[in-house]
Amino acid sequence: MDIFLITAPGLETLLAAEAREKGFKVTQTSPGGVTLRGDWPAVWRANLQLRGATRVLARLTSFRALYLSQLEKNVREVDWAAVLPRGADVTVDAVCHKSKIYHAGAAQERVASALAAHGHNADPAGFGLRVRIERDIVTLSLDTSGESLHRRGHKEAVNKAPLRETMAALFLRDAGFKGKEPLFDPMCGSGTFPMEGAEIARRFDPGRGRDFAFQSLPNFDPDAFEAMRSPERAAAFSCYGSDRDQGAIAMSRANAERAGLADVTAFEVKPVGEITPPCDTPGLVIANPPYGGRIGDSTPLLGLYAAFGARLKSAFPGWRAAVVTADAKLAQATGLPFRPAGPVVNHGGIKIRLWQTDPL
Numbered sequence: 437m438d439i440f441l442i443t444a445p446g447l448e449t450l451l452a453a454e455a456r457e458k459g460f461k462v463t464q465t466s467p468g469g470v471t472l473r474g475d476w477p478a479v480w481r482a483n484l485q486l487r488g489a490t491r492v493l494a495r496l497t498s499f500r501a502l503y504l505s506q507l508e509k510n511v512r513e514v515d516w517a518a519v520l521p522r523g524a525d526v527t528v529d530a531v532c533h534k535s536k537i538y539h540a541g542a543a544q545e546r547v548a549s550a551l552a553a554h555g556h557n558a559d560p561a562g563f564g565l566r567v568r569i570e571r572d573i574v575t576l577s578l579d580t581s582g583e584s585l586h587r588r589g590h591k592e593a594v595n596k597a598p599l600r601e602t603m604a605a606l607f608l609r610d611a612g613f614k615g616k617e618p619l620f621d622p623m624c625g626s627g628t629f630p631m632e633g634a635e636i637a638r639r640f641d642p643g644r645g646r647d648f649a650f651q652s653l654p655n656f657d658p659d660a661f662e663a664m665r666s667p668e669r670a671a672a673f674s675c676y677g678s679d680r681d682q683g684a685i686a687m688s689r690a691n692a693e694r695a696g697l698a699d700v701t702a703f704e705v706k707p708v709g710e711i712t713p714p715c716d717t718p719g720l721v722i723a724n725p726p727y728g729g730r731i732g733d734s735t736p737l738l739g740l741y742a743a744f745g746a747r748l749k750s751a752f753p754g755w756r757a758a759v760v761t762a763d764a765k766l767a768q769a770t771g772l773p774f775r776p777a778g779p780v781v782n783h784g785g786i787k788i789r790l791w792q793t794d795p796l
């Protein structure tokens with residue numbers, strides 16, 4: 437069947453590369469996602485192992501419908517007992533595009549009513565059923581993830597403006613990070629980059645500490661799923677984080693501890709103007725400093741970016757720098773020799789990009 441991986445617009449190509457590298461059969465990259473071809477075990481493995489996917493949808497069926505009555509009839513005819521647990525609640529979400537059925541709310545109601553006839557009532561906490569009507573072709577997909585996959589299951593505490601883990605992982609991929617060099621985030625907040633980096637270094641499955649919606653489906657095989665867990669490896673280098681905010685560092689340490697990463701991460705309270713390389717071997721410095729759009733106006737931040745860039749240029753020979761920011765002016769304020777910026781990525785309405793250098 438087709439399996440659709442949802443990702444933030446702008447990151448599709450990076451996610452497709454991750455999926456290919458992890459042995460999935462990628463058939464298409466389209467705005468907002470990547471399509472794979474696979475079976476249910478591929479759905480389980482995608483949820484468990486892909487760092488960059490926000491959700492994994494399993495395509496159940498596809499049919500043509502010109503009228504709401506046709507839509508309802510076709511949904512009623514699906515063998516729901518084979519798909520959903522008996523009496524399980526569902527939450528239906530419909531979109532219509534260039535179709536005779538143009539009213540998403542009405543489509544949603546009809547699908548919900550067809551499901552109710554099979555004993556599946558509407559509840560926002562239920563299984564997510566996605567209905568896409570495009571040029572009169574209806575596609576029904578089941579959200580197999582449940583909670584968004586950026587929730588790895590280890591973070592109780594997040595600082596202000598956290599970067600989603602799924603995005604952080606794909607930015608690390610864009611920066612060429614494979615877990616075989618040290619990583620340092622000098623404005624680490626709740627520790628997202630060092631934690632993702634350390635997990636990559638130890639080859640931990642991103643989904644190892646959480647549950648997924650598919651585990652409650654009738655076709656789930658827990659033994660087969662257990663056998664999919666990746667063998668861990670020892671990390672050659674650690675991942676480091678610092679931040680001037682003591683609370684952020686306390687959070688990062690607690691988060692890393694919960695994730696089983698305490699031995700491969702180290703965190704320190706330090707203002708960015710005072711940073712020094714955390715180890716002798718050069719690696720990747722990556723940061724998501726504050727940017728105006730989210731925490732304030734960008735002009736007062738020019739000095740922070742300048743201090744960061746100056747520190748990297750004077751004290752980090754051989755390290756590569758990568759900066760996630762929403763404003764080209766801020767990136768330029770670092771004075772770092774950036775290559776052309778990466779794709780524009782939509783992070784909760786703010787357009788961010790990754791700026792990278794070669795080794796300094």
Ligand SMILES: C[S@@+](CC[C@H](N)C(=O)[O-])C[C@H]1O[C@@H](n2cnc3c(N)ncnc32)[C@H](O)[C@@H]1O
Binds near residue numbers: 595629708
């Ligand atoms: C956008 S947040 C980073 C979020 C982080 N990537 C995460 O996922 O939690 C920016 C961080 O920069 C830190 N920061 C701001 N100015 C700083 C400075 N001068 N020195 C060190 N850290 C600073 C803030 O405390 C904040 O935690």
